[in-house]
Amino acid sequence: MIIDKADVIVTSPDRNFVTLKLTTDDGLTGLGDATLNGRELAVVAYLRDHVVPLLIGADASRIEDTWQFLYRSAYWRRGPVTMAAIAAVDMALWDIKGKAAGMPVYQLLGGASRTGLLAYGHASGVDLPSLFDSVNEHLEKGFRAIRIQSGIPGLHAIYGIASQSSFAGGGEARYDHEPARRGARPVEEDWDTRAYLTHLPGVFEAVRNEFGPDIPLLHDGHHRMTPIQAARLGKALEPYDLFWLEDCTPAENQEALRLVRQHTTTPLAIGEVFNTVWDFKDLIRDQLIDYVRGAVTHMGGITALKKTLDYAAMYQIKSGMHGPTDISPVGMAAAMHLGLAIHNFGIQEYMQHGPKTDQVFEQSFTWRDGMLHPGDQPGLGVELNLDEAGKYPYERAYLPYNRLKDGTVHDW
Ligand code: GCO
Numbered sequence: 245m246i247i248d249k250a251d252v253i254v255t256s257p258d259r260n261f262v263t264l265k266l267t268t269d270d271g272l273t274g275l276g277d278a279t280l281n282g283r284e285l286a287v288v289a290y291l292r293d294h295v296v297p298l299l300i301g302a303d304a305s306r307i308e309d310t311w312q313f314l315y316r317s318a319y320w321r322r323g324p325v326t327m328a329a330i331a332a333v334d335m336a337l338w339d340i341k342g343k344a345a346g347m348p349v350y351q352l353l354g355g356a357s358r359t360g361l362l363a364y365g366h367a368s369g370v371d372l373p374s375l376f377d378s379v380n381e382h383l384e385k386g387f388r389a390i391r392i393q394s395g396i397p398g399l400h401a402i403y404g405i406a407s408q409s410s411f412a413g414g415g416e417a418r419y420d421h422e423p424a425r426r427g428a429r430p431v432e433e434d435w436d437t438r439a440y441l442t443h444l445p446g447v448f449e450a451v452r453n454e455f456g457p458d459i460p461l462l463h464d465g466h467h468r469m470t471p472i473q474a475a476r477l478g479k480a481l482e483p484y485d486l487f488w489l490e491d492c493t494p495a496e497n498q499e500a501l502r503l504v505r506q507h508t509t510t511p512l513a514i515g516e517v518f519n520t521v522w523d524f525k526d527l528i529r530d531q532l533i534d535y536v537r538g539a540v541t542h543m544g545g546i547t548a549l550k551k552t553l554d555y556a557a558m559y560q561i562k563s564g565m566h567g568p569t570d571i572s573p574v575g576m577a578a579a580m581h582l583g584l585a586i587h588n589f590g591i592q593e594y595m596q597h598g599p600k601t602d603q604v605f606e607q608s609f610t611w612r613d614g615m616l617h618p619g620d621q622p623g624l625g626v627e628l629n630l631d632e633a634g635k636y637p638y639e640r641a642y643l644p645y646n647r648l649k650d651g652t653v654h655d656w
């Protein structure tokens with residue numbers, strides 16, 4: 245099992261994806277997701293120029309050793325570009341090991357701890373009627389847990405709302421509320437935290453009145469509040485029994501969550517932009533969060549995220565792996581194998597890819613009665629159709645950014 249070939253494939257079916265494909269001398273192939281939304285080509289260069297030359301001739305069976313070598317020998321550790329590149333190598337090696345063993349990756353990780361993975365979908369609306377329609381659509385699709393994002397009176401375009409996508413213009417190929425837009429520059433959105441804090445509790449009250457107390461509801465604050473604002477929101481949402489409040493403050497300052505925690509029992513989830521266990525260390529050790537939002541794709545792969553989740557398990561903190569459309573089907577499969585195997589699985593985000601993406605990536609997971617399962621194909625269970633991938637060259641795309649009414653740039 246010597247690595248003979250390493251290809252970095254960029255394709256843009258519904259959005260941009262970066263995939264690493266490793267081929268061994270005995271003809272096995274493995275795929276890894278290296279997609280970093282809006283900064284895709286930086287990871288392509290990192291892989292092609294600096295990592296691929298180190299992989300050719302290496303022993304594909306040495307997953308842990310390869311991880312440690314890529315992490316430590318770079319000297320410059322961590323960061324989203326580095327860790328997405330390492331993640332792709334790690335996933336591809338797990339894929340190869342599974343194929344060599346004739347087993348799905350979750351078996352190599354210890355076997356299934358459950359029959360399927362509870363998944364949540366994204367409901368959104370500019371106002372209550374459109375939000376209720378969106379919740380109903382998700383219930384009809386079988387979702388048993390739903391994220392609620394609402395428009396805010398006075399604001400034109402904010403994160404997470406599907407039907408506001410035309411406000412800032414600048415791009416097509418947007419499905420659901422895929423935030424990255426194709427175009428030369430990022431589009432601008434608007435934000436007002438006071439308006440948001442005033443409006444949101446009423447939205448959750450209305451949703452609970454309409455849909456009852458049973459369905460798990462989630463919300464994403466998308467890093468836009470100060471600690472005391474987040475504390476206020478967490479407290480105000482307590483009557484509506486959220487499954488979690490996500491990314492209530494920017495993630496860099498782990499201490500911020502201590503303040504939020506002191507004020508509210510609303511469960512907290514964070515970490516979609518984190519890259520290593522070090523970003524989570526204090527949050528886990530001091531029990532300041534309830535769910536780890538790290539993605540396999542951005543946390544350095546299955547190897548590293550499993551260690552982080554095992555550490556979290558000691559504190560009864562569970563997984564809530566990131567699963568938006570910018571995690572490719574390969575990254576989603578890796579999350580599903582890991583989620584099926586670990587004891588402290590919490591929930592899996594499942595935003596669903598578009599039809600073109602599903603043609604490029606041939607997948608074997610199942611989605612039934614609100615539950616995901618990675619399937620039983622050897623490896624990760626995803627193959628890349630190169631002919632389909634070749635139809636969609638890279639297109640420049642950026643995530644939006646926020647400005648307040650007075651023009652100040654705000655966290656998006
Ligand atoms: C989520 C996330 C995404 C991000 C996106 C950025 O909870 O799913 O917040 O929607 O905005 O992944 O690339």
Ligand code: MG
Nearest residue numbers: 464490491516
């Ligand atoms: Mg999020």
